[in-house]
Amino acid sequence: MEPVNVIGVGMTQFGVFEDSIVQLAQNAALEALNDSSTIESPIDYLIIGAQNPEEFTEQGHLSTLLADYIGVVPAAATRVETGPSSGSSAFESAVALIGAGMADLVLVVGVEKMSQVPRSTASKILARMLSYENEIQYGATPTALAALITRRYMHDFGLTRDELSLVPVKAHRNGAKNPLAHFQKEVSVEKVSNSPMIADPLRLYDCCATSDGAASVVVASNKAVQDYGFSDSAIKVLGVGHGTDYLAVQHRTSLTSMNATRVAAKNAFRTAGIEPSDVDVCELHDAFSILELLNMEDIGLVEKGQAIAAVKDGTTEVSGTIPVNPSGGLKARGHPTGATGVAQIRDIVLQLRGKAPKGLQVVNPQIGLTHNIGGFGNNMVVTILSCI
Amino acid sequence: MEPVNVIGVGMTQFGVFEDSIVQLAQNAALEALNDSSTIESPIDYLIIGAQNPEEFTEQGHLSTLLADYIGVVPAAATRVETGPSSGSSAFESAVALIGAGMADLVLVVGVEKMSQVPRSTASKILARMLSYENEIQYGATPTALAALITRRYMHDFGLTRDELSLVPVKAHRNGAKNPLAHFQKEVSVEKVSNSPMIADPLRLYDCCATSDGAASVVVASNKAVQDYGFSDSAIKVLGVGHGTDYLAVQHRTSLTSMNATRVAAKNAFRTAGIEPSDVDVCELHDAFSILELLNMEDIGLVEKGQAIAAVKDGTTEVSGTIPVNPSGGLKARGHPTGATGVAQIRDIVLQLRGKAPKGLQVVNPQIGLTHNIGGFGNNMVVTILSCI
Numbered sequence: 001m002e003p004v005n006v007i008g009v010g011m012t013q014f015g016v017f018e019d020s021i022v023q024l025a026q027n028a029a030l031e032a033l034n035d036s037s038t039i040e041s042p043i044d045y046l047i048i049g050a051q052n053p054e055e056f057t058e059q060g061h062l063s064t065l066l067a068d069y070i071g072v073v074p075a076a077a078t079r080v081e082t083g084p085s086s087g088s089s090a091f092e093s094a095v096a097l098i099g100a101g102m103a104d105l106v107l108v109v110g111v112e113k114m115s116q117v118p119r120s121t122a123s124k125i126l127a128r129m130l131s132y133e134n135e136i137q138y139g140a141t142p143t144a145l146a147a148l149i150t151r152r153y154m155h156d157f158g159l160t161r162d163e164l165s166l167v168p169v170k171a172h173r174n175g176a177k178n179p180l181a182h183f184q185k186e187v188s189v190e191k192v193s194n195s196p197m198i199a200d201p202l203r204l205y206d207c208c209a210t211s212d213g214a215a216s217v218v219v220a221s222n223k224a225v226q227d228y229g230f231s232d233s234a235i236k237v238l239g240v241g242h243g244t245d246y247l248a249v250q251h252r253t254s255l256t257s258m259n260a261t262r263v264a265a266k267n268a269f270r271t272a273g274i275e276p277s278d279v280d281v282c283e284l285h286d287a288f289s290i291l292e293l294l295n296m297e298d299i300g301l302v303e304k305g306q307a308i309a310a311v312k313d314g315t316t317e318v319s320g321t322i323p324v325n326p327s328g329g330l331k332a333r334g335h336p337t338g339a340t341g342v343a344q345i346r347d348i349v350l351q352l353r354g355k356a357p358k359g360l361q362v363v364n365p366q367i368g369l370t371h372n373i374g375g376f377g378n379n380m381v382v383t384i385l386s387c388i
Numbered sequence: 389m390e391p392v393n394v395i396g397v398g399m400t401q402f403g404v405f406e407d408s409i410v411q412l413a414q415n416a417a418l419e420a421l422n423d424s425s426t427i428e429s430p431i432d433y434l435i436i437g438a439q440n441p442e443e444f445t446e447q448g449h450l451s452t453l454l455a456d457y458i459g460v461v462p463a464a465a466t467r468v469e470t471g472p473s474s475g476s477s478a479f480e481s482a483v484a485l486i487g488a489g490m491a492d493l494v495l496v497v498g499v500e501k502m503s504q505v506p507r508s509t510a511s512k513i514l515a516r517m518l519s520y521e522n523e524i525q526y527g528a529t530p531t532a533l534a535a536l537i538t539r540r541y542m543h544d545f546g547l548t549r550d551e552l553s554l555v556p557v558k559a560h561r562n563g564a565k566n567p568l569a570h571f572q573k574e575v576s577v578e579k580v581s582n583s584p585m586i587a588d589p590l591r592l593y594d595c596c597a598t599s600d601g602a603a604s605v606v607v608a609s610n611k612a613v614q615d616y617g618f619s620d621s622a623i624k625v626l627g628v629g630h631g632t633d634y635l636a637v638q639h640r641t642s643l644t645s646m647n648a649t650r651v652a653a654k655n656a657f658r659t660a661g662i663e664p665s666d667v668d669v670c671e672l673h674d675a676f677s678i679l680e681l682l683n684m685e686d687i688g689l690v691e692k693g694q695a696i697a698a699v700k701d702g703t704t705e706v707s708g709t710i711p712v713n714p715s716g717g718l719k720a721r722g723h724p725t726g727a728t729g730v731a732q733i734r735d736i737v738l739q740l741r742g743k744a745p746k747g748l749q750v751v752n753p754q755i756g757l758t759h760n761i762g763g764f765g766n767n768m769v770v771t772i773l774s775c776i
Contacts, residue, residue: 001488001489001490002488045630052442052448054440054442054443054516055442055443058516059516060440060471060513060516060517061471061516061517061763063469063470063471063762063767064470064471064517064632064635064762064763064766064767065519065635067632067767068632068633068634068635068639069635072632073632073633073634074631074632074633074647074648074651075631075632076480076630076631076632076652076767076769077470077632077767078468078469078470078477078480078481078630079468079469079470080466080467080468080469080481081451081466081467081468081469082451082452082465082466082467083448083449083451083452089466092464092466093466093468093481093484095488095490096481096484096485096487096488096490097484097488098488099484099487099488099489099490100389100390100483100484100485100486100487100488101389101487102389102483102484102487102628102659125448128442128446128447128448128449129448129449129452131453240490242433242464242466243462243463243464244452244455244456244460244461244462244463244464244465245461245462246456246461247452247453247456247457251456259462260462263462264464271490374451374452375449375452378452379451379452379455379464379465381464
C-alpha cells in the first residue's frame with residue numbers, strides 16, 4: 001500500500017445557520033485546499049461524506065454538483081454514505097484511492113445541514129438507521145436504545161447518574177474553548193443530572209444536538225507531499241479499520257460492548273502496527289454520554305468497566321494521559337452527521353500539528369485516533385494518524 | 389497497485405417487481421457469492437451502489453442493513469452514490485480497496501427499486517441530477533436536454549430520424565435474447581420513428597424506462613483468486629477512469645461531445661495500457677439513443693461523427709468488430725439506476741468468460757469496457773476488464 005498523508009484541513013463553525021449545504025461544503029473545502037496549498041492544483045478525486053442530504057435539504061447529486069461548485073472539474077467525484085459515519089467512510093475511500101496509487105490528491109468533504117427540516121422530521125429521518133422489523137415499529141428511537149444500554153451498564157458496572165454527568169461536563173468544558181463548537185458554554189454536574197429527562201436515565205445533556213456544518217481534509221500521496229512542500233509537516237495515516245454488527249441491538253451479543261467498534265479498532269491497530277496504549281489523543285463518537293465510555297473500553301484504551309474511573313480521575317482531560325474529545329466531541333462541538341468523521345480527523349490533525357485551540361492542545365501528541373459510529377452502535381470506522 | 393480481479397457475478401431479472409429493494413440486493417449478492425465459491429467465507433467489505441433508495445423506497449441505511457441481511461457482518465459496509473453511475477462507482481471503490489491491499493474480498497451490490505413511487509415522483513427525484521439554477525427552474529428535464537443534444541448532432545453530422553432509430557432497434561434485438569432484460573421484444577425502425585413524441589426529436593423508444601433490479605460482483609485480490617480456485621478463470625481489472633464536467637449543460641464546451649467521458653476513458657486506457665482499438669466488446673450508457681453515439685465517439689471507439697455509420701454497417705452488432713451493448717443496454721436490459729454499472733460489469737464478465745446468453749456471445753473477446761453516466765452527461769466511470 002502506498003503511504004497516505006493529510007496535508008490540509010478546513011472546517012466551518014458548527015451550529016444552526018442560514019448557509020445552504022452547498023455553501024457549508026464550499027467553505028470547508030476551500031479552507032482545506034488553501035491550507036494544503038493545492039487550491040490551484042488538479043485534484044484527482046472529490047469524496048463527499050453526507051448522510052441524508054436529499055431528505056434534510058432536497059439537494060441531491062452532491063458529488064457532481066460540488067465538483068463544479070468547489071471548482072475541481074474534471075476530478076472524479078463520489079458521495080459515500082454510511083449513516084453518521086459517512087465522513088469517516090469518505091476519508092477511508094480517499095485512503096484507499098491514494099493507497100492503491102489511483103490518485104495523488106483527494107479532497108474529502110463531510111457535510112450535513114440538519115436544521116432545514118423541523119426537528120421532528122429530522123428525528124424521523126435519523127431513526128431510519130434502526131431496524132424497522134425489530135425496533136422502529138415498536139417505538140424505539142436511538143435515544144431509547146442508548147437509555148437501555150445505559151441502564152445495563154449502570155447495573156453491571158455500578159455507574160451512577162452523577163458519574164455519567166461527568167462525560168458531558170468534560171465535553172462542554174472543552175467545547176467552551178473551541179471557537180468552532182456548536183456549544184461553547186460550560187455546564188455543571190447538577191445542571192446535567194437535573195436537565196429534562198429524554199429517555200430514562202438519559203437527560204437532555206446526555207444527548208448531542210443536531211447541527212449544520214462541514215469539515216474537509218486534503219489527502220495526499222508521498223509524491224504530492226513533496227510537490228506541495230509538506231515533507232516535514234504531513235500527517236501520516238497509519239491505519240483505518242471499519243466493521244459492522246447486526247442491525248437490531250437485540251441480535252447482538254452484548255449491550256455494553258459494541259463488537260463493530262472492536263473489529264474496527266483491531267483492524268486499525270493491526271494496520272498501524274501499534275497498541276491502544278500508544279494513542280496520545282482521541283476523538284470518540286459521544287452522541288450519547290454512555291457511548292464515550294463504551295468506546296474507550298471497546299477500543300482498548302481502558303479495561304472493561306474502567307472508563308468512568310478514567311473520566312473521574314482526569315485521565316481523559318486535555319491534560320490527562322488519555323485525552324478524549326478535546327474538541328468537545330459530538331456533544332459540544334456538534335454533530336452534523338456527515339461532517340463529524342471529517343471534523344474528528346481535522347481536529348486530530350490540528351492536535352498533531354500542535355495547533356489546537358488555546359487550552360485544548362495536548363502536550364506533544366504523536367499518535368491520534370478517531371472513532372465514528374454509523375448506525376446505532378453499528379458501522380464503525382476507526383482511523384489512526386501520526387505526526388512522526 | 390495490487391492486481392484486482394472479478395471472480396463472481398450475479399443479477400436479478402430487471403423489470404417491475406413486488407420484491408423489496410432488500411430482496412433484490414440479497415438475490416443478486418447471494419448469486420455472486422455462490423458463483424465465486426465465497427458464500428461461507430469472510431468478506432472484507434460490502435460496497436452498495438444505489439442512487440436514491442430513501443426516496444424511491446423509504447429504506448435508508450442500506451449499507452449497514454444489507455451487511456446484516458446478506459450475512460457478511462462484521463464486514464465493513466459502505467454505500468457509494470454518484471447518481472446513475474453509483475454501481476460503477478461502487479465497483480471503483482472495491483478496486484481501490486483491493487488495489488491498496490486493504491481487502492482481499494469485496495462484495496459489490498448495485499441496486500435500485502424505482503417502481504414503488506408513481507412515475508411522476510420518480511421523474512422528479514431523477515431530475516435533481518440537473519442544475520436547479522440553470523435547468524430545473526426553467527422546466528428542463530433529462531429528456532429535454534437529450535433532445536437538445538440530438539438536434540445539434542443531427543445538424544452537425546447529418547443524422548436522420550430513421551438512422552437514430554437503428555440504435556434502439558439494435559438494443560431491442562439484443563435484449564430479446566437476454567433472459568434477464570426488462571424488455572425482450574424486437575422493435576422495427578418504423579415502430580421507433582413513429583412512437584409517441586417525448587421531447588422533439590426524441591420518441592418513446594429513444595428513452596430508457598425505469599426499472600427495478602440488482603446486480604452484484606465479487607472483487608478479489610490475487611491471494612483470494614488463488615484461495616478460491618480462480619487462478620485460470622479470474623477476470624482482470626485493467627483500469628478504471630472517472631471524471632466530471634460542469635453541472636449545467638450550458639456551461640460545457642460542446643453539446644455533441646461529453647468531456648467527462650473523454651477524461652474517464654483517457655484515464656482508464658492509460659491505466660490499462662491499451663488503446664480503444666483493443667476493445668472487443670463494450671456496454672455503454674444508452675439512457676437515450678443519442679448517448680450511445682456520443683459515447684462511442686468520446687471513448688474513441690470511432691471517429692467524431694462516425695458513430696451512426698458504425699451502427700448502420702453492423703460494426704456495433706454482436707457479430708461486428710465493435711459490439712456495443714450485446715446485453716440490450718439500458719434501453720432493453722433496463723436501467724434500475726444504481727444497478728446499471730454493476731450489471732454492465734457482470735455482462736462483460738460473462739462475455740469474457742464466453743458465457744453470454746445464446747445469440748449474444750461475441751467471438752472470443754479478450755478486452756471488455758463499460759461506460760456509465762452519473763448525471764446528465766456527467767460523472768462518468770469507464771472500466772476495462774480482460775480475460776488474459
